[in-house]
Amino acid sequence: VTERAPDRGPAHARGVASFFADLHADPRALRVCRGTSCELAGAAALHEELARRGPCRTVYCVGYCHRSPAVLLPDGRVATGADAWSGEAGAAPEEPLPRCLARAPVVTERIGRGDFARLAAARAAGAWEALPLALERGAAWVLDTLERSGERGRGGGGFPTAAKWRRGAAQPAPRRFAVANGDEGDPGSFVDRVLLERDPHAVLEGLALAALAVGAERGIVYVRSEYPEARERVARAAAEARAAGVLDGAAFGRRFPFEVEVVSGRGSYVCGEETALLAALEGRRGEVRPRPPYPSERGLFGLPTVVNNVETLVNVPWILRRGAEAYRALGAPSEPGTKALSLGRGFARPGIVEVEFGTPLRRVIEEGGGGRDGVELEAVALGGPMGCIVPRSAWDVPLSGAALAARGLDLGHGGLVAIPRGTDRRALLRHWLRFMADESCGRCVPCRVGSRRALELAGDLEAPAARERLARLLELVATTSLCPFGQRIPGPARGLLAGPEGAR
Ligand SMILES: Cc1cc2nc3c(=O)[nH]c(=O)nc-3n(C[C@H](O)[C@H](O)[C@H](O)COP(=O)(O)O)c2cc1C
């Protein structure tokens, strides 16, 4: 981020360069996705084949899980499905239209219905209508409306957005920041990529509203490097909105001091975690730090910073335009609104499905048409690496935080990967643990060392004693790790060690 960073010397520079995968990778390398959806679609064999022809490296998800396997080319294009095997991009992958099971679409309202990356088209379809209302009615109105709507963050933690913004606004500080978290690291989730590419003005308007509500003069959109198209589109949209005087309200006759910068990640899953993200923005290793203080109290450069997920921000203009009551009419009383779910290639009808909170998971799986090519599914992986494995016997669970938590499950960012009957669960477990070992930020010992040791132990689980040892180690990692990354390693692992019906 463009801000005066102190010169911390060569040791610091080496530490940063060794942390971020992109900073020590061959720029000519194909980035072969080894995320779960691609892994189940033969990514290991694909990787081996492509590596025979030239430099390749592993990445975990490039946001095309509905077309797995996927390879990100050095020029930023993506080759998916059969094209991935040639290592060359075919025709630009077409986005399937999102489907909406909710009574009204909130997040996917504009997706696929025009080129809303362009300001004129976006404005004609309702973008940038909430900001003038907010400028007229003030920050208190934004916070009250958002609070009454009951909206909660979609980045995985489910924290009420209004409460976070109130805390940010209440801090005495000379400056504040608002950050859109477009890191979307969970393999299996691609909704944030689609929103950043297809409706970037909704993200920018949400960010401008966050800035107005908390009194931030700077907005930052942090986009992972595996999404180059998303980064370019949101940067272009910001430039257009700035030139038109929309971004800072000048076009509405009520200018407020606001500027946006789009920043690229450098290849690190953990940098989706807000404190690690802020460390990366400050030019440091993307390591997690303990909270409190929360970023809304002490964030970027020690100043109050509200960090929100892309999908969360897209909800905000909708709520302010339609009203808190319209929002509360959707979803469950304890969890109003909708969630856009990402269905991977293992489903017969993959793509984005927007549902109201409280919708049974089974209904979503039916909407996905069950398994691809009529294959029966024995489970679905829900919510990425920190999520869970949901066996068929639990598919009636309503998709709401409370109902899921009561069964030890978690929605995460809403990625669904189909697990066909007969899948080699131990191979999948090793895949899972390899991801954890590769992506642990290394800040705390239980996660850094435990994830590697667990991967070694998972190499041979024939003897019951070996399974017992692994279970004990996972328990230790869960109870002693600093952040949810380590704390949640055991959830999916237990699900995978269990039989197809969930029995251990
Ligand atoms: C290991 C880890 C990875 C995370 N990755 C993401 C991510 O990619 N995108 C995201 O929005 N939140 C991610 N989060 C959650 C963020 O820390 C933060 O809670 C979120 O951005 C807040 O936004 P929200 O209140 O709108 O949900 C991650 C958390 C952890 C522990």
Ligand code: SF4
């Ligand atoms: S649990 Fe893992 S990812 Fe989280 S702080 Fe510790 S080492 Fe880093």
Ligand code: FES
């Ligand atoms: S593109 Fe491979 S898992 Fe998402």
